[in-house]
Amino acid sequence: MIKSIFLCSVMLLVFSANTMAHAIRFEVEKHYPAVTVHAYFTKTSPLVDAYVEVFSPGNEEAFQKGHTDKHGFFTFRPDENGNWKVSVDDGMGHFDRVTVEVSDKFFMNEESIKAEEPAKAEETKIVSDDKPEEVKQAEIPLIYRIIFGLSLIFGLTGIIYGIKAKQLLKNK
């Protein structure tokens, strides 16, 4: 029995480690003069009309406030380099923050635009606080997670039932 509980715990830890990043995901595109943040749970379920606050580097007062559009996008225009914080809150218990690093390279694109050259996106990447990129890529199908969860619940029920049954037999 102890072996089963141990095995269950190990599986749960391993499984949850692989899926830990599937709360809110962020995709940040920096393309002078704007930074666009895409907030979503999965590519097909964006955070629609979520409340967004943008904080400029070192400031605790919001630089900009607004809501994501129906596709989960929000755009702002940074005016200085540094680490910009963007917080997203859908008002339903889903809240997360993302740090957007705005470097000199971002503002250098300004020159290319002024020179009427086609501007290039500085970089496109998925960023989310303290969640490594490779973890985000591990998309375990929902059905497997449901089966896994149900297995845990029924397994746990079985274990508790077994313990109770043993106690009953002992008392008899």
Place this chain on the structure above:
Amino acid sequence: MHIADGIIDARIAIAANAVAVAAIYVSGRKTTIEEIPKMGITGAALFVASLVHIPFAGTSVHPGLYGLVGIILGKRAFPVIFTVVLFQSMIFQHGGLLSVGINSINMGAGAFAAWLIWRQQALPEYLRAVFAGFIGIIIPVLLMATEFQLSGYGRGILYLFSIYILAAVVEGVVTLSVVKFFRRIKSDILT
């Protein structure tokens, strides 16, 4: 309806976990062997119910079934809700791990209130079922909205209420249908 980590102060979240563990002990004490399969099946239904997302008012709501859980399990609802919230948090990232305690307390309070309503034998059964289902959602939403408000997050009590009030009505109707179904096929499953 699951609060993520980082919204509630960590000290409060830890204290809520301690309260939840104590509540598991109190409500799970002297559980009989006959109750265990019922708890397991109800837990499985609760676990899956939160995955049914219904798009509404630019966001989405999901059934809670806390009222129904309260009706079926009575005071045994809390250990089941805690376990389910823990697994939902680890497997689906519904809410944070540190917030499992506070989420369980919110939802468990809904189930407990529903059970209290269900026990009011003086009222007709259909009324008790609808009201239990309704209150099973409204109490957790009220608690969650208050916690959000106190933490300085969220769009306030009124916003959350306006979204969940319809969900609570639907939940009341669903609870009534399930109660009527059980009354017909296996009456003793209801506490």
